[in-house]
Amino acid sequence: MPAIKQYSKKDGSKAYMYSLYVGTDPLTGKPKRTTRRGFATKKEAALSLSRLQLEIEKNGSLVRRNDTATFEDVYLLWLDQYKNNVKENTFRQTKYTFRDYILPHLGELRIEKITVQRCQKAVNTWSGQIGMYKTIKNYASSIFKYAISLGICSDNPMAKINIPAKKKVVSSVDEKKIDFYSRDELQHFMWCLEKENELKKIAFFRLLAFTGARKSEVLALNWEDVDFTNKRLNIYKTLAIGEKGVIVNTPKTKTSKRNITLDDRTLDILRKWRIEQKKVYFALGFNTSHKTQPVFTNQYNRHIRPGSVIYWMRSIVKKYAVKEIKIHEFRHTHCSLLFESGASIQEVKERLGHANIEITMNVYAHVTKNQEEATAERFAQYMNM
Known part of the structure; x- marks a missing residue:
């Protein structure tokens, strides 16, 4: 016989309750119980319990059957x-x-x-x-x-069901256009950024533009991932938003794990930022000298939420009226400028960690399309006739 118990409510008054086994859940195979509470007297609780037991005896169970599962x-x-x-x-x-x-x-x-x-x-x-x-x-x-x-x-x-076809919108604008900075536009953006004299932001955008790494890959970097001696950067993790906030994940594909070279200027900026980070965060009460210290953190020395860097970009765009591109398009920028500098398709694919050659070719096709207009004129000038 289930026990009827007295308990205290939040307002200090007394009430009665009981708990009763009502059957096995057909979905999980686990036993289920129901708890009824709020009875003013023990007699009321006992009456409710008796009625519930009669209902179970009549129907066999109070648990929802398989055919009524939602x-x-x-x-x-x-x-x-x-x-x-x-x-x-x-x-x-x-x-x-x-x-x-x-x-x-x-x-x-x-x-x-x-x-x-x-x-x-x-x-x-x-x-x-x-x-x-x-x-x-x-x-x-x-x-x-x-x-x-x-x-x-x-x-x-x-x-x-029949899968609805995607509606194609006829437009003079190419909606699949891949946007990025030209060489001159990138130089101007970095010049504007340096005028702000914020080393953390300079280092962040320098890595985006000169490595082609994704923003979540850059924000996941620790100082141990930067090999100053051999001039290399180890990319093997990424930031994401989990159930309780920012988490460090493994990359989505195997090709995203890569070890790439760094130029001297980028390394110099990173060295300066590391020195400044130690001073700034020491004043805030944090020791950032250990190798596992993230390269980029917020005022609490925790990983920066990936969405926050959008505001870094917008502040530069607004103040200096520079062309605005998405953060991910710094990756396209690096990719296109690599091709312009003479890098091969395979070199670009490996440096950017593309899962397949098609992704690399999409940018390559866009770059070569932009160069087509000058092809005829270059040929005519070469022939001089």
Whole structure:
């Protein structure tokens, strides 16, 4: 017989409660209990308990049966095992995808009763909201597959829908244009940056422009990753946003791990920044002399959130009216200027850690396209006729 217990409420008054086993959860196979509280007298609690026991005796269980499980019920079970197979930032992004797109359409529906028509309507809506609608559709499909494996439903309606075609917008502007700084534009940007006399920012943008590293790779660097003797930089980790803030991750692909050369001017800027960092952060109460000290940190000597450096860029753009490009486009800048300096496609691919040659070729094609206009004139001048 379940015990009825007295407890104290927040306001100091007394009340009664009980806990009762109500059956086995068919989704998890685990026993489930229900707790009822807030009864003014022990007699009221006992009466409620008796009624609940009669209901269990009549129906066999109070636990929801498999055929009444909702899409969200199965999603929560799937999410529990999914988190063990992906990186923390991927897990976080996946949860947001379900929260913002999938659950509003399917979450409350009984998964066994969800039709192809309902799934088609959801996918049609997603296609009008976001470019990654195919990925969202695949996430939703994973829940149906998981439900089938658990014996909760027998069909995957998401596998039977028609994928909407992406609408092509006819425009005179090339929407896939790869933007970056020219040699002169980069020199001007760095000149403006040096006028601000903030070594941390100078070092950050210098590394972006002269190594082609991603901002999350640069922000993840420790001083031990900078080999001043052999003039090399070891890139093997990246920053991301996890469930509880900034985390250090391994790169997404094997080719992202690389050891590249550094020029003398970049090394000199890094040396000066390291000296200044020690002085500034010592005054704040931090010892930054150890090798595992991050190269770039905030006022609390913690990793800088990747999104914060956007404001560094915008402050320069606003103050000096320079051309604005995205932070990632410093990587394109390095790539294009490497080609202009005579580097081979393979050299550029390895230095930037591209997973395949196609990514490198996209920038190469854009650079060579910009050079086409001068080809005929150069030939005519060479022939002198």
